[in-house]
Amino acid sequence: MLLIKNGRVLDPASKTDARLDVLIDKGRIAKLAAGISAADALVLDAANCVVAPGFIDLHCHLREPGQEVSETIESGAQSAARGGFTAICPMPNTQPVNDNASVTRSIMERAAAISPVRVWPIGAASKESKGEQLADIAAMQQAGAVAVSDDGRPVATARLLRQVMDYCGPLDLTVIDHCEDSSLAAGGVMREGPRSIRLGLKGMPAAAESICAGRDIEIAALTGARLHIAHLSTRGSLEHVRAAKRRGLAVTCEVTPHHFTLIDEDVQYDSRFKMNPPLASRDDRDALLEGLADGTVDAIATDHAPHHPASKDVEFDRAPFGITGFETAIAITLEQLVHANRISLMRMVELFTTGPARVLGLSQKTECKLAEGSAADITIFSTDRAWTYRATESPSRSRNTPFDGRNFRGGPVATIVAGKIVYQA
Amino acid sequence: MSHRFRHLLAIEPLTREQITFLLDQAKPFQEFQRYPLKKLATLRGKTVALAFFENSTRTRISFSTAASRLGADQMNLQAESSSLKKGESLSDTVLTLEAMKPDAIVIRHGSSGAAEFISHRVDVPVINAGDGTHEHPTQALLDALTIRDRSRSFDNCNITIIGDILHSRVARSNVHLLSKFGAHITLCGPAMWLPRELDSLAPGIRRVPRLEEALDGADVIMALRIQQERLHEPSLSADEYILRYQLTPSRVRLAKSNAIVLHPGPMIRGLEIDPVVADSLQSCILEQVTNGLAIRMAILFELIAGSAEPQEQAKDSPHAAH
Numbered sequence: 113m114l115l116i117k118n119g120r121v122l123d124p125a126s127k128t129d130a131r132l133d134v135l136i137d138k139g140r141i142a143k144l145a146a147g148i149s150a151a152d153a154l155v156l157d158a159a160n161c162v163v164a165p166g167f168i169d170l171h172c173h174l175r176e177p178g179q180e181v182s183e184t185i186e187s188g189a190q191s192a193a194r195g196g197f198t199a200i201c202p203m204p205n206t207q208p209v210n211d212n213a214s215v216t217r218s219i220m221e222r223a224a225a226i227s228p229v230r231v232w233p234i235g236a237a238s239k240e241s242k243g244e245q246l247a248d249i250a251a252m253q254q255a256g257a258v259a260v261s262d263d264g265r266p267v268a269t270a271r272l273l274r275q276v277m278d279y280c281g282p283l284d285l286t287v288i289d290h291c292e293d294s295s296l297a298a299g300g301v302m303r304e305g306p307r308s309i310r311l312g313l314k315g316m317p318a319a320a321e322s323i324c325a326g327r328d329i330e331i332a333a334l335t336g337a338r339l340h341i342a343h344l345s346t347r348g349s350l351e352h353v354r355a356a357k358r359r360g361l362a363v364t365c366e367v368t369p370h371h372f373t374l375i376d377e378d379v380q381y382d383s384r385f386k387m388n389p390p391l392a393s394r395d396d397r398d399a400l401l402e403g404l405a406d407g408t409v410d411a412i413a414t415d416h417a418p419h420h421p422a423s424k425d426v427e428f429d430r431a432p433f434g435i436t437g438f439e440t441a442i443a444i445t446l447e448q449l450v451h452a453n454r455i456s457l458m459r460m461v462e463l464f465t466t467g468p469a470r471v472l473g474l475s476q477k478t479e480c481k482l483a484e485g486s487a488a489d490i491t492i493f494s495t496d497r498a499w500t501y502r503a504t505e506s507p508s509r510s511r512n513t514p515f516d517g518r519n520f521r522g523g524p525v526a527t528i529v530a531g532k533i534v535y536q537a
Numbered sequence: 538m539s540h541r542f543r544h545l546l547a548i549e550p551l552t553r554e555q556i557t558f559l560l561d562q563a564k565p566f567q568e569f570q571r572y573p574l575k576k577l578a579t580l581r582g583k584t585v586a587l588a589f590f591e592n593s594t595r596t597r598i599s600f601s602t603a604a605s606r607l608g609a610d611q612m613n614l615q616a617e618s619s620s621l622k623k624g625e626s627l628s629d630t631v632l633t634l635e636a637m638k639p640d641a642i643v644i645r646h647g648s649s650g651a652a653e654f655i656s657h658r659v660d661v662p663v664i665n666a667g668d669g670t671h672e673h674p675t676q677a678l679l680d681a682l683t684i685r686d687r688s689r690s691f692d693n694c695n696i697t698i699i700g701d702i703l704h705s706r707v708a709r710s711n712v713h714l715l716s717k718f719g720a721h722i723t724l725c726g727p728a729m730w731l732p733r734e735l736d737s738l739a740p741g742i743r744r745v746p747r748l749e750e751a752l753d754g755a756d757v758i759m760a761l762r763i764q765q766e767r768l769h770e771p772s773l774s775a776d777e778y779i780l781r782y783q784l785t786p787s788r789v790r791l792a793k794s795n796a797i798v799l800h801p802g803p804m805i806r807g808l809e810i811d812p813v814v815a816d817s818l819q820s821c822i823l824e825q826v827t828n829g830l831a832i833r834m835a836i837l838f839e840l841i842a843g844s845a846e847p848q849e850q851a852k853d854s855p856h857a858a859h
Binding site: 223304305306309310311314362371381422425426427428430503 | 597651737
């Protein structure tokens with residue numbers, strides 16, 4: 113038995129915000145009350161900490177199978193545990209692409225054997241994510257896939273997206289899209305704007321994202337299926353989502369911590385500032401902050417995208433896109449959103465728990481709540497502990513983060529999956 | 538010590554004083570180009586590494602000749618023969634070069650930021666001989682030397698730059714340099730090569746898509762090289778460019794009567810410039826080439842002889858040109 117004492121329990125599902133103890137037995141929450149005492153339980157003192165349902169990361173890359181030099185399911189999942197996540201959704205752009213049940217199954221089996229956190233793979237929408245033919249979607253779902261996406265690129269054509277969404281609707285699967293008009297963004301390595309002009313780096317205009325978001329939303333209206341826009345980064349896309357929600361469409365979106373923290377003006381000739389979508393303009397960033405506060409944004413997702421140091425330590429335009437993100441997500445969210453008084457702690461917890469669960473329609477898979485009888489997936493984090501992030505201490509195989517060396521106030525303290533402490537600071 | 542340079546990576550971070558200092562340092566080397574015996578012993582025993590990862594003839598020969606005339610030895614690395622083709626990273630290639638103990642590395646590379654990238658990885662001075670579509674600082678310095686020699690003061694000087702501004706490192710370096718001296722800069726070209734974000738590059742910039750308007754009242758006209766491959770983009774044919782942007786005698790007459798014409802080369806007669814203009818008395822195109830030698834000698838001298846100063850002084854430099 114495990115007893116979490118003295119924490120501030122924040123549970124968006126029941127709107128609980130109270131100083132309560134949590135007693136865990138056999139992987140489930142046995143009791144949730146003030147002043148619990150259990151003589152034979154291991155006690156975890158959560159004084160000055162928030163005790164929340166387990167955090168879900170909708171968007172990450174674990175690079176296994178195929179690019180294990182950058183990350184493995186094991187190293188990535190350990191990094192996720194360290195970041196306070198109890199469930200993570202790896203994107204299908206592995207080698208081979210997770211576009212059939214045998215790849216999905218191998219990921220599930222590997223995760224079951226080795227991962228400290230739950231791994232919910234996202235399957236490809238099309239074979240090899242090439243945008244030509246539908247992947248084996250139902251078979252992947254049976255093997256454990258929780259959504260489909262051709263992430264890394266958009267579902268290639270409106271016609272294919274329509275077919276995928278038509279097919280996924282009755283399967284109760286969300287289609288996640290990486291929104292980018294490939295012809296407009298072609299060759300770009302950062303957001304087009306004054307900074308790209310100054311640095312002489314080829315820019316991708318913000319419209320490349322919002323054009324595709326608009327296309328996708330029209331297909332969502334046409335099919336009625338659930339659409340989720342990955343790593344949304346521009347005001348234009350956000351306004352499309354806001355309008356879609358007003359129309360009552362099943363459209364959701366996520367934003368990454370780096371997109372609501374850094375902007376294109378921060379970009380240096382340093383590939384740790386290179387990701388796709390690229391860092392946006394200040395105005396776009398401000399729009400994301402508004403969307404996070406007003407409820408338009410449904411979830412915060414990391415887009416943890418590890419790349420081995422040798423592949424990133426090259427000229428900016430030759431470097432691959434992506435930065436790591438599990439371990440800094442909570443701290444950055446506290447810094448940018450909570451300490452800056454933009455959102456409440458309850459809203460923050462929602463963005464990492466019930467928000468992502470709703471995106472996936474996962475009510476049957478995760479209870480995502482702190483209640484007696486629920487699975488004991490719990491994230492405990494501090495809101496004021498001073499610490500410095502050191503990428504070299506990460507279990508991840510990669511170090512590509514612009515937040516290395518950043519000082520934070522608050523961060524992950526303990527991660528509990530099915531009643532077991534998988535990380536403790 | 539305010540003029541000391543560690544590297545020459547870009548014009549943007551330089552002060553007006555540093556630029557003036559380099560232009561002044563080039564003065565004696567301009568004289569020198571007229572000497573019958575063009576060999577100094579100033580850098581004898583020193584070695585300049587020329588790392589050209591992108592095809593270049595004139596800039597490479599200019600640096601090479603500048604180094605020779607200062608008495609320095611050279612190591613040459615060219616794209617065709619480089620290990621880059623064999624998959625070696627830029628970082629490893631440059632570290633290998635550094636292990637052969639050059640006293641400076643001159644780099645030309647197709648990626649913006651490549652010169653800065655290697656400057657963080659080696660201990661010798663790095664000179665940017667053109668990085669992607671970012672900067673080409675020695676070109677801007679030789680252009681400034683040429684403008685100054687024709688007794689133009691930069692202050693209130695009207696300078697019109699014509700061509701593919703968006704993709705031009707020459708334009709960027711020139712804009713940064715001339716703007717620091719209070720010049721009025723007019724950027725001119727087809728609108729898709731003239732994005733509004735250029736306005737934020739430096740103070741004193743205006744964008745004018747119509748050449749006739751852009752040339753009105755100009756003291757200095759700078760035509761950029763038109764890269765043929767850009768014209769192969771779906772947007773514009775060579776004929777269309779010639780129709781609207783070729784520097785012709787009648788268009789040059791719209792500028793001030795004593796206006797001068799510059800071109801960074803290589804120039805394609807009949808495309809961006811009419812041969813009559815290229816060969817006119819107003820044209821400074823060949824002076825630019827000679828001045829290129831002088832400015833590159835001044836920079837090699839400054840960076841290599843400067844770094845031979847006592848270490849404390851070199852390290853103390855608050856104006857290291859990063």
